[in-house]
Amino acid sequence: MADRVKFIAGNWKMFKDIEGAKEFADAFLKLNRPAGIKVAVCAPFLQLTTLVDAFAGTGIGVGAQNVHFEDSGAFTGEIAVPMLKEVGVDYCIIGHSERREYFGETDETVNKKLKKLFNTSDIIPILCVGEKLDEREAGVQQDIVSAQLEKDLAGLDADTVKELVIAYEPIWAIGTGKTATPDQAQEMCAFIRGKLASMYDQATADAVIIQYGGSVKPGNAKDIIGKPDIDGALVGGASLDPEGFTSLIAAAAE
Ligand code: 13P
Secondary structure (H helix, E strand, O other): OOOOOEEEEEEOOOOOOHHHHHHHHHHHHHOOOOOOEEEEEEOOHHHHHHHHHHHOOOOOEEEEOOOOOOOOOOOOOOOOHHHHHHHOOOEEEEOOHHHHHHOOOOHHHHHHHHHHHHHHOOOEEEEEEOOOHHHHHOOOHHHHHHHHHHHHOOOOOHHHHOOOEEEEOOHHHOOOOOOOOHHHHHHHHHHHHHHHHHHOOHHHHHHOEEEEEOOOOHHHHHHHHOOOOOOEEEEOHHHOOHHHHHHHHHHHHO
């Protein structure tokens, strides 16, 4: 098995204003975090500069939650990769289920965004995949995730995909308090790794960091992230409070 570093990323979604981001950073930086685990916070666009400044030199990464696939143009309301580069972000969430559900994100736009990020920046994409409740109930969750991976990664080569972070987020577990069991999460993360091995090769599959996301809390982080194919978590609600997020990171590091 490859030496993958554990990676916990917060996704603040549309919570916290600039003042809230400053308060979070001040409090978070005063708390002790375990070494040897990567941490990042993905914030709304307007709060990115605040976090990049606050976390400079600390090793804590900053991520955006979306980006457009063109460098510039008449795309009212959108943000381009060069703009994220200018701000100095490290990561960008791509294809979150909330964007797929409410903002018309498709596997085709996800694929374009991944290509743009990889071809024109060092910003690491965190690609979200996952099935809906009715799809899990019908037992087709692996088919769904498999199809997402094929379309989302179309045209990306092995060396590129090695740099990718994938977050498996079953939609029925997001913000619902309903967590996938550690075994269910492990089963899908292992499936994703196997799929990558078949699309590319085993070394590539072993290099990719695969996170689980969906109601991860300080109390369940250790059991989930202790699984062999789960390398970390993409954390929504439980990333908003600096103390809670720190205990979650500590639990994940155990
Ligand atoms: P919750 O942790 O609030 O369930 O959100 C998960 C998520 O969507 C992270 O991207």
